[in-house]
Each structure stands twice: as C-alpha cells, then as structure tokens.
Amino acid sequence: MTDTMFRAAVVEEFGPTLNVRDVEMPTPGRHQALVKVQASGICHTDLHAAEGDWPVKAAPPFVPGHEGVGEVIELGPGNHTVSVGDIVGNVWLWSACGTCEHCRTGWETLCNEAEYGGYTVDGSFGNYMLVDTRYCARIPEGADPVEVAPILCAGVTVYKGLKVSETKPGQFMVISGVGGLGHIAVQYAVALGMRVIAVDIADDKLELAKRHGAEFVVNAKHADPAEAVQEYTGGGSHGVLVTAVHPQAFGQAIGMARKGGTIVFNGLPPGDFPAPIFDIVFKALTIRGSLVGTRQDLEEALDFYARGMIKPTVAECTLDDVNAVFEELRHGKVEGRMSIRY
Ligand code: NAD
Ligand code: ZN
Numbered sequence: 122m123t124d125t126m127f128r129a130a131v132v133e134e135f136g137p138t139l140n141v142r143d144v145e146m147p148t149p150g151r152h153q154a155l156v157k158v159q160a161s162g163i164c165h166t167d168l169h170a171a172e173g174d175w176p177v178k179a180a181p182p183f184v185p186g187h188e189g190v191g192e193v194i195e196l197g198p199g200n201h202t203v204s205v206g207d208i209v210g211n212v213w214l215w216s217a218c219g220t221c222e223h224c225r226t227g228w229e230t231l232c233n234e235a236e237y238g239g240y241t242v243d244g245s246f247g248n249y250m251l252v253d254t255r256y257c258a259r260i261p262e263g264a265d266p267v268e269v270a271p272i273l274c275a276g277v278t279v280y281k282g283l284k285v286s287e288t289k290p291g292q293f294m295v296i297s298g299v300g301g302l303g304h305i306a307v308q309y310a311v312a313l314g315m316r317v318i319a320v321d322i323a324d325d326k327l328e329l330a331k332r333h334g335a336e337f338v339v340n341a342k343h344a345d346p347a348e349a350v351q352e353y354t355g356g357g358s359h360g361v362l363v364t365a366v367h368p369q370a371f372g373q374a375i376g377m378a379r380k381g382g383t384i385v386f387n388g389l390p391p392g393d394f395p396a397p398i399f400d401i402v403f404k405a406l407t408i409r410g411s412l413v414g415t416r417q418d419l420e421e422a423l424d425f426y427a428r429g430m431i432k433p434t435v436a437e438c439t440l441d442d443v444n445a446v447f448e449e450l451r452h453g454k455v456e457g458r459m460s461i462r463y
C-alpha cells in the first residue's frame with residue numbers, strides 16, 4: 122500500500138450532515154480484508170445512524186455505509202475463502218461470533234456479539250473499507266457494482282422478510298413503503314409468485330411499484346389503505362411487509378391483513394404506533410420483526426439478481442453528493458436507490 126489516507130464521509134456528531142474528509146487507511150486484522158470500494162448504496166438506515174435515531178447508537182466519529190461493493194486488495198492474517206482480486210461486499214451483519222445460541226441455530230443476524238457495517242465498524246462511504254471474509258458478500262461475476270449494491274441490504278432484508286411472512290404463491294402480499302427496500306420487495310414478491318399490492322404516500326413511488334409488477338396500488342395519503350386492501354382482496358392480504366419510514370404505516374398494516382395473516386416489520390422509524398388488541402386476537406394475526414438476513418439468505422438474494430429476476434432501480438451519485446441524497450431520502454424523494462460510484 123502506498124496511500125496512507127483516503128476520502129470518506131464521516132459522522133462527526135449526530136445530525137444530518139456528514140463531513141467528507143481524509144481518514145486513515147486501516148490495516149486488515151485476522152479474518153479481514155482491505156477492499157477498494159467501487160460502489161455503495163445509500164440506505165435509509167445510514168440516515169438513522171447519522172441522526173442517532175435508535176436506542177442503540179453508533180459512536181461518532183464513524184463512516185456509514187453497508188451496501189459496499191469492491192475489490193479485495195490485501196488480506197489480513199489467517200486462512201481466507203476469498204482471494205486478492207475478488208469482488209466482495211460489506212453488509213449490515215459485518216461479523217458474528219459463530220458460537221452463541223443464535224449463531225448455532227441459524228439466527229446469526231441476532232448474534233449477541235455481532236458487528237454492524239457502517240455502524241459499529243466503519244462502512245462503505247469511503248474509497249476503502251474492511252470486511253470480515255467469513256461474512257462478506259460474494260458478488261456475482263460481471264455484476265455492475267452500482268446496480269448490485271442495493272441487494273446487499275435492501276434486497277436481502279426484504280427477501281428474508283418475505284420468507285418469514287410464510288405467504289405462499291398465489292396469495293396476496295402488501296408492500297407498504299416503496300422506497301429502496303420496497304421497490305425491490307415488489308420484485309421478489311412477484312418472483313415468488315405472490316399477488317402484489319403496493320402502498321405508499323407518493324404517486325411516483327406507486328408508479329414504480331406498478332412498473333415492477335404490483336397489480337394494485339393505494340396512495341395512503343388519499344385513501345384508507347385498510348379499506349382499499351380489504352375490498353380489493355375480499356377479506357385482507359395474507360401477508361403485509363412494512364418497509365415504510367413512518368410509524369403510521371405500521372398501525373395500518375393490522376387493518377390490511379387477512380384473518381390468520383402475517384405482518385412483517387422491516388422498517389425502523391423511531392417511534393411507536395397504537396396496536397388494537399381486539400383486531401390482533403380476533404384475526405389471529407402474527408406480527409414479527411425481521412432484521413436483514415443470514416449469509417445463506419444473502420447468497421439466495423444475490424442469485425435472484427444474477428438470474429435476472431430482480432433489477433434494482435438505481436441512480437448513481439458521487440461521495441460528495443451524500444448529504445444531498447440524505448436530504449432527498451428524508452423527504453421521500455429518492456426513486457429506488459441512490460448508489461455512489463467511486
Ligand atoms: P426509503 O427512504 O428509500 O423508503 C421509505 C419509503 O417509505 C418511501 O417510499 C416513502 O415514501 C415511504 N413512506 C413514508 N411514509 C409512509 C407511510 N405513512 N405509508 C407508506 N409509505 C410511507 O428507505 P429504505 O432505505 O427503503 O429504508 C426503509 C426503512 O427500513 C428504514 O427505516 C430503514 O432503517 C429500515 N431498514 C431495515 C432493515 C432491517 O433489517 N429490518 C434493513 C434496511 C433498512
Ligand atoms: Zn440498510
């Protein structure tokens with residue numbers, strides 16, 4: 122390595138503005154690789170991280186970004202299953218212990234010792250990043266780094282969310298929130314044979330959902346989504362996946378669900394929502410949270426992409442645009458995903 126510094130967008134203190142400046146080149150430790158980043162998606166989670174929105178906070182200064190794609194240029198000590206020159210990705214589940222009850226039972230996403238990319242470990246909003254080679258993503262050959270990046274968080278998260286919804290082919294699935302996560306969720310749900318209904322508060326997002334295969338859409342600003350979905354489906358949707366960034370959408374999910382249905386929460390806006398006990402009991406609803414996905418989920422999610430069944434709607438930007446993109450995300454103005462090209 123000749124360079125000792127590189128440019129990155131840093132959260133110096135909680136707030137909406139990142140500082141693009143020089144940071145020091147890290148040295149890969151055991152099981153780690155140094156990666157020259159080619160692209161990184163900008164997830165709404167990065168905005169929550171920068172603003173310190175959640176009860177468990179990152180510790181400034183830190184570099185966000187957990188949809189990073191790049192080339193391995195140096196390996197740390199130990200044996201590795203990736204080689205210099207391989208194209209890999211960092212993810213939210215940056216590493217896990219491999220030995221706790223959650224790791225042992227196929228729930229590594231819940232590991233007590235997990236490290237999170239762009240949160241507890243510096244992420245992909247910079248020209249270089251570290252990955253743990255045991256947990257990093259392997260990017261399908263020939264993929265455009267800008268286009269594949271959103272699969273690393275948005276894609277795997279909604280793919281897993283759809284799986285745990287237990288909704289079957291031919292059944293209805295509501296995707297509430299058609300942003301970075303939601304527009305990919307529509308595509309996975311279609312690919313899995315579900316009948317997709319999309320709900321958002323912006324007509325352009327609903328148009329995007331239709332382009333990706335939603336058969337019915339509801340603008341929750343202008344219509345009661347529970348009423349509209351109950352009527353269209355004749356009794357409610359079997360599955361509801363909430364990726365929206367407003368707590369209101371979480372409460373509305375209960376009204377959209379069918380008796381015996383399953384609601385999965387992926388979105389993570391700060392706050393609470395009122396939950397009607399009577400409806401949950403009398404409709405025998407299952408409500409579950411879902412956090413990103415395991416390495417196996419990630420392989421599967423990337424395989425859908427590699428086989429052309431999923432194609433994120435992505436516009437590219439530069440590292441210096443990151444604050445402007447945050448501003449757009451805050452106001453729901455991003456279509457699909459914005460991805461930094463380095
Ligand atoms: P985004 O900003 O790209 O999309 C959010 C969408 O929600 C927008 O289309 C917006 O119009 C819509 N929306 C806002 N208010 C709404 C309402 N009342 N009803 C319906 N739709 C509404 O964000 P994103 O990157 O897709 O992330 C979405 C959320 O998911 C964030 O809170 C993020 O932190 C979270 N997330 C969770 C996981 C996980 O593992 N569970 C992983 C990634 C992201
Ligand atoms: Zn994310």
Ligand code: ZN
Binds near residue numbers: 221222223224225231
């Ligand atoms: Zn563990």
